[in-house]
Amino acid sequence: MEVKSESALTKSAVLGISLILTSAPAINGALPAMRHDLNIGTSQNELLSTIPSLAVIVFIILSGFVERWLGTKKTIFISMILAGLGGIGPMFLSSYPLIFISRLLLGCGLGLYNSLAVNIISQLYQGDTRATLLGFRGSMENIGQCVLTVLAGLLLSLGWHWSYAIYLLAFPLAIFFYMVVPEPAKDDETLSVEEKTKAADSDEGNGNKIDPRMDHLHPFVWVLVLFSVFMVLDSLCSTLRFPSISVGIKGEGYNASFFLSLMPILGILAGLVFGYLNRKIGIAVLYIGIALYVVGNVLMAMSAHNFAFALIGMMIIGIPGAWCFPYIYTTIGEIMTPRMGTLATSLILIGCNIGNFISPLYMGLVGKLFGTDSLTAPFIVLAVVFALILIGLGIWNICRVMKRR
Incomplete structure (x- = not known):
């Protein structure tokens, strides 16, 4: 597992899943046109940008249970597919309630792997490599938001429905991730290493400092x-x-x-x-x-x-x-x-x-x-x-x- 995880391809796939994590506001440029076409109020219109966050909150809490059931790799893959399906829904919908539900589904997918996008780096990598990748991961969120916002704006010239085509990116990212990223170690394997480290660091009698x-x-x-x-x-x-x-x-x-x-x-x-x-x-x-x-x-x-x-x-x-x-x-x-x-x-x-x-x-x-x-x-x-x-x-x-x- 260590050899596979150190490859550039695997690191790219691990970082790539963060590209769409903050993509919910990327379609904000389409909101004025949607408000006019759907004949809705300002608050209803703006809620389409932020309603995914409600689902994200719930599914951040549930993600731990799902991960223990399916494993980290499968949970991330399924989550990204859900996010992709929810994201592209408004491409084919013109009903506010259905678009609202579609945006909720996007949030469910994003929330299910939100914390796992951070945890999988900690599970696969150690030391400086881990710290470097965690830093890059934050930048990937911003890069994804930037690129997707630009694409959504360009697609807006074809009509607001097309702005939601940006979420098609979720599918190749999910497939790429599933193909090249190994399944991280089980919790008990991780804990055994942590326990050894803690024991070594906390034995004050042997001259080591207790973790403050x-x-x-x-x-x-x-x-x-x-x-x-x-x-x-x-x-x-x-x-x-x-x-x-x-x-x-x-x-x-x-x-x-x-x-x-x-x-x-x-x-x-x-x-x-x-x-x-x-x-x-x-x-x-x-x-x-x-x-x-x-x-x-x-x-x-x-x-x-x-x-x-x-x-x-x-x-x-x-x-x-x-x-x-x-x-x-x-x-x-x-x-x-x-x-x-x-x-x-x-x-x-x-x-x-x-x-x-x-x-x-x-x-x-x-x-x-x-x-x-x-x-x-x-x-x-x-x-x-x-x-x-x-x-x-x-x-x-x-x-x-x-x-x-």
């Missing part, structure tokens, strides 16, 4: 989960509202897909420099990330009649997630054992999908609470939220430093 990391769920994890909800919610709100804001400024028929495709490119570039920034400035990278959220949301809030503000604001909001999420995962690895780290990561993934799902509901709620139909109103609230997070983080860090003294 916690073997329980740190309460601060729930704060990180909530933070993750807001980060993903903000990202989705910006990409959901930008096309409509653009149409309001530029006129009916304006296609914003090109600009939407640039957002993940910025995420890729930002992610590439995270390691360097983290080594040089440490926790300051988190402060900068949150500050960028504040600036981006302020610009979006002021963009009702200013296309440049909307564009720059959306682009800025696309940067900090590539710094904040890696910082969170790095911190989890430092303060928790691998077993608890896995649980914490799963909770954060669920938080991400909650943020994804509730984004249109949040935007509708803001409109009702403030009695406005302004497309930019949700960003005023988000700017305040991230400003409070930034202040709270600063106070917490000052208290922590003073306590150490």
Whole structure:
């Protein structure tokens, strides 16, 4: 198994399955045309972009049971086929309820292998290879989102149904994965290695250090989960509202897909420099990330009649997630054992999908609470939220430093 897993072909297949994991918003550019043709409201329309996240949340929880029943390899393969079928459904459907169900099926497939896309790398690889591939995997999500968003925009010229053809990619990726990737070791084999390592590291009597990391769920994890909800919610709100804001400024028929495709490119570039920034400035990278959220949301809030503000604001909001999420995962690895780290990561993934799902509901709620139909109103609230997070983080860090003294 080790020899097979080290091949470039196998690594490509393992990384390739992440290309469609964040593809649900890739069809956002088609939403204005769908709203007109299907004669539905803004909230119903935007829900088509985020409803897959509800299914993802449920099936992240169920994926462990399915994996134990079918095995990791078969679970990933079947999940990708389900995602592909759900993804291409709207190509042939013109009924909102049926399209809604199809989008749910997409979410079921994506959720079923969401955490497995990370776990299979940890199961097949060790050391630097594992770390490198985990870093590449995050970039693959952004690359996939970028490429699929561009393709969906190009296909939009043929009609909104054709934008959903991007999900045909799931089928060759699934077949390629199943053909070249070996079945990972069973849980008991993995555990035996972990137990040996833990025993070796924890024998203080033999001169080794006891692992200082916690073997329980740190309460601060729930704060990180909530933070993750807001980060993903903000990202989705910006990409959901930008096309409509653009149409309001530029006129009916304006296609914003090109600009939407640039957002993940910025995420890729930002992610590439995270390691360097983290080594040089440490926790300051988190402060900068949150500050960028504040600036981006302020610009979006002021963009009702200013296309440049909307564009720059959306682009800025696309940067900090590539710094904040890696910082969170790095911190989890430092303060928790691998077993608890896995649980914490799963909770954060669920938080991400909650943020994804509730984004249109949040935007509708803001409109009702403030009695406005302004497309930019949700960003005023988000700017305040991230400003409070930034202040709270600063106070917490000052208290922590003073306590150490």
